[in-house]
Amino acid sequence: MTIFAKIIGTGGYLPPRIVSNDDLALELAQKGIETSDQWIVERTGIHQRHLADPGVRTSHLATHAARQALEDAGIAAQDLDLIVVATSTPDYVFPSTACLVQAELGNKGAAAYDVQAVCSGFVYALTTADAMIKAGRARNALVIGAEVFSSILDWNDRSTCVLFGDGAGAVVLQASDEPGILAAQLNADGSQMGILCAAGNVSHGQVVGDPFLRMDGQAVFKLAVTSLAASAHQVCEQAGIALSDITWLVPHQANVRIINFLGRKLGIPSEKVVITVDQHANTSAASVPLALNAARRDGRIRAGDLALLQGVGGGFTWGSVLVRC
Template sequence: MTQALPYARLVGSGSFLPPRLVSNDALAADLATRQIETSDEWIVERTGIRQRYLADKGMATSALATEAARRALADAGVEASELDLIIVATSTPDFVFPSTACLVQANLGNKGAAAFDVQAVCSGFVYGLTTADSFIRAGRAKCALVIGAEVFSSILDWNDRATCVLFGDGAGAVVLKASESPGIIEAELHADGSQMNILCAAGNVAFGQVTGDPFLRMDGQAVFKQAVTVLDRSARSVVEKAGLQLSDVDWLIPHQANLRILTFLARKLEIPTEKVVVTVDRHANTSAASIPLALDVARRDGRIKPGHLALLQGVGGGFTWGSVLLRL
């Protein structure tokens, strides 16, 4: 008899935010010194963001990722030595190489696990989670650590009001274990490289010099339109593939880009707003870290309980998007 493939089940989560909390008022005051006008009211009205956490210069992505990982391992009751797969989703790695995942591995004291980064910007955690699920289902891993971590403040143009008010820094992590009972039920990933210019940081380091534009640039209206369209389609597709209905979903945990996108998406999917996990007001857009941060917050405050069905959705530069249907 053929042995059934194992499922990937989430057994722990953790998150970490840098200690420097910056309110909208504080940010507006700082930007005013550069003759850039904004206000708490302006930011909240357009984005829903009220504050963000920013890393001090010198605090690297690997440091945030390592602390989130330690908290996830503690929550799972898993030792670092048990890990056989470490994936870090990030667009702001410490170095060109080695990967941030290898740096986290060294910090945790693990030796021998496969360790690599995935780069799908704000969809990165969904890409990483789906990759880890595939490893476990194929029998190539039994215990995986998946992290989303970013220091996006390092690639922002602080003279560009359209982008610099939107982002924050942070890290979130989950531990997955092989299980006979379903955890990750269904997933799908997509990309459309022809849309690369609507959200990009197109700089490069070559021959010892920065070439191109090293800062994040975004066409906000185009991103909004693409995001709600592809996330709506992806949500319906992944739920249908699982043989379920959108009404079966207990929690929608989308990428935390903008409160308007979250509200519009929930309305299109006919998911009540009280079933949408929202942390963008507290964390701002933390790119690949936003979904695991939101997931960890909702697990720790007791909203998400064992047995609940969560729909995780990412969308970001590339243009990339994807969904994961997860039974807690």
């Protein structure tokens, strides 16, 4: 019998502290940095972001989202065979954030590891968990995208600090005889690493290099749209499905301009595109599962719908997963 992986539950969590564009503009003005709600909205579509309080780590956000997803799926944490966390802001060098979440959930024995593909991380993690289930290596898998991106932002850099927020999203995958994950396609081009990176590290107890996120916005925009459009066509061709058959596009929530441009390029009507970036800004690996969870819980995405999940981020990485919900 052919084994498939199907999403049976989703969850999401955003830290309670909300910082509006006006709030952020006031904070930046105290540093002599000029911005405004109008400036941010016109360029990004972002109205607010959720920021974790000092001391709140990625594993904390991930655990909240995981518990919601497990409740939605109707399974216990101990039933999990696999836990995968996509993050670029892990709690520690090691152990993995996935192991920390496993301990918080009370699971013992499941395989647990992190995936690092920045804003494409959830798509990468979902693809690996899908492969594990199809190979018979796991029956129930928890896949999480979680970030405390505020910890790596330069709050003196207007071009980046207004764009990002903190959060976590999660899904539970289960082995099924009905197709759920229909196709997946992943790519990377390491030669483009310089357009979006946080190129610092810790060596011998000292920070070496630049520990903050740096981005060439125009280059990212161009490469993101081109890469995601090609990926969408490739994953649909792999599944034998026309783009016009897609019920929902659930893209990485980086910037409304990128999302709208991509939708037009693919010929997908705006009413079929899930957008949540206005409410939580770019949450990197958390953005796709947060958007998926929001659209499921408000009734937009229903059982049987065909959703195209897409991620794109530093590395440079990108990818698509086609899901029958």
